[in-house]
Amino acid sequence: MEKKDVVVLVVPFVLQGHLxxxxxxxxxxxxxNLPIHVVVTTTHSRQxxxxxxxxxxxxxxxxxxxxxxxxxxESPPPDPNAPDKFPSHLLPSFQVPSHLREPFAKLLADIAxxxxxxxxxxxxxxxxxxxxxxAYENAEAYxxxxxxxxxxxxxxxxxxxxxxxxxxxxxxxxxxxxxxEGSIPAEILESVACHNVCQTFNSGNIHDTCNVFxxxxxxxxxxxxxxxxxxxxxxxxxxxxxxxxxxDLGRRHMSLEWLDxxxxxxxxxxxxxxxxxxxxxxxxxxANGLENSQHKFIWVLRDADKxxxxxxxxxxxxxxxxxxxxxGAQGLVVREWAPQLEILAHPAxxxxxxxxxxxxxxxxxxxxxxxxxxxxxxxQPRNATLxxxxxxxxxxxxxxxxxxxxxxxxxxETSIRKLMASDEGDAMRKRAAKLGDDVRxxxxxxxxxxxxxxxxxxxxxR
Numbered sequence: 001m002e003k004k005d006v007v008v009l010v011v012p013f014v015l016q017g018h019l020x021x022x023x024x025x026x027x028x029x030x031x032x033n034l035p036i037h038v039v040v041t042t043t044h045s046r047q048x049x050x051x052x053x054x055x056x057x058x059x060x061x062x063x064x065x066x067x068x069x070x071x072x073x074e075s076p077p078p079d080p081n082a083p084d085k086f087p088s089h090l091l092p093s094f095q096v097p098s099h100l101r102e103p104f105a106k107l108l109a110d111i112a113x114x115x116x117x118x119x120x121x122x123x124x125x126x127x128x129x130x131x132x133x134x135a136y137e138n139a140e141a142y143x144x145x146x147x148x149x150x151x152x153x154x155x156x157x158x159x160x161x162x163x164x165x166x167x168x169x170x171x172x173x174x175x176x177x178x179x180x181e182g183s184i185p186a187e188i189l190e191s192v193a194c195h196n197v198c199q200t201f202n203s204g205n206i207h208d209t210c211n212v213f214x215x216x217x218x219x220x221x222x223x224x225x226x227x228x229x230x231x232x233x234x235x236x237x238x239x240x241x242x243x244x245x246x247x248d249l250g251r252r253h254m255s256l257e258w259l260d261x262x263x264x265x266x267x268x269x270x271x272x273x274x275x276x277x278x279x280x281x282x283x284x285x286x287a288n289g290l291e292n293s294q295h296k297f298i299w300v301l302r303d304a305d306k307x308x309x310x311x312x313x314x315x316x317x318x319x320x321x322x323x324x325x326x327x328g329a330q331g332l333v334v335r336e337w338a339p340q341l342e343i344l345a346h347p348a349x350x351x352x353x354x355x356x357x358x359x360x361x362x363x364x365x366x367x368x369x370x371x372x373x374x375x376x377x378x379x380q381p382r383n384a385t386l387x388x389x390x391x392x393x394x395x396x397x398x399x400x401x402x403x404x405x406x407x408x409x410x411x412x413e414t415s416i417r418k419l420m421a422s423d424e425g426d427a428m429r430k431r432a433a434k435l436g437d438d439v440r441x442x443x444x445x446x447x448x449x450x451x452x453x454x455x456x457x458x459x460x461x462r
């Protein structure tokens with residue numbers, strides 16, 4: 001097939017979870033020898049490159065970063081005692097798109113005349129930035145949704161009045177989704193509404209999920225339509241599936257060296273992502289629950305990201321007095337950025353206590369690790385439902401309806417013991433391992449994900 005002259009512009013949203021997914025997807029696309037242009041703010045470009053796992057975008061000769069300065073928004077520090085866990089201190093980040101439309105339009109004007117086709121892949125939350133694609137006959141825009149198809153469809157399903165589905169099992173699974181109330185503040189929903197402009201120029205939808213486990217819900221999205229397009233591509237996992245932990249390069253993280261000394265499936269990994277700050281009371285209960293469980297653990301104890309992670313001091317979370325001294329060989333507390341993919345891929349890791357952000361969920365699924373689900377906000381409660389009710393590769397720490405209550409150390413201890421040392425937990429581990437193997441195989445030649453990516457590449461280079 002004759003190769004077409006195609007250029008790809010990638011426009012991620014500026015929060016870590018969104019940056020990470022589209023940066024990984026850029027790596028996948030660049031492997032097809034397509035020129036990739038990533039449009040991002042200067043600060044968030046630095047952040048994304050610093051934290052990306054599995055490949056080095058700075059060495060990819062066909063990946064180009066266009067970094068634009070935007071006004072510095074004053075963001076308050078994370079509030080660990082806020083009444084809900086949504087990172088309201090990051091609200092100024094939702095103003096960034098209004099400052100990127102003009103520089104994006106100028107870049108598009110420069111690139112469009114030089115190529116037969118411009119493919120713009122943008123986060124849904126950046127739709128207002130890229131709306132000038134309509135001015136170019138050779139430009140196509142594809143919307144990226146950074147959650148599972150199950151979660152994305154659940155919102156559409158609710159908007160349509162929760163209709164019955166032909167698939168009774170899927171219908172019953174959807175009826176178990178947590179209520180939307182309390183997951184996203186009203187002011188965020190108002191900000192998001194402006195991005196519905198993408199309905200007027202959408203050429204298709206891209207999902208960081210896999211047909212191996214999410215295929216039914218991809219089909220539902222295709223049937224129901226989404227933002228003006230019926231074509232859906234499930235091209236996940238975007239994250240690497242073959243992990244190199246730099247053992248031969250002398251840069252191995254201390255957590256991996258500690259894991260080397262542990263038995264297979266004996267360690268639970270604890271991390272709540274980049275947008276959640278735990279209160280002092282929550283820290284105390286979690287510390288006591290981990291210690292009392294008597295199971296090995298790695299706990300990544302970091303405060304939530306600020307609007308600019310490079311600006312100012314970071315809160316040092318205090319642990320109960322004597323906690324770290326008592327641990328001995330039972331656990332490891334990591335207060336810095338941790339190599340999550342490598343930790344999840346390590347044979348000693350047998351469970352993951354997680355907020356169920358989609359990056360973490362997809363990485364855990366890919367690596368075949370069952371989850372103890374503790375969702376905090378946004379899509380996380382519904383991602384948790386996918387894990388616990390649909391895939392049955394995890395258990396809940398507590399019900400979403402009880403999110404206003406303090407999770408006690410005894411509840412945490414019980415959930416850890418259930419996942420790590422019970423017949424039910426062992427069965428989940430086997431299901432998770434099988435699913436992870438199936439997902440990793442999907443990226444191989446002839447697999448579901450590889451076929452989907454090849455189909456997308458053929459479509460945009462037609």
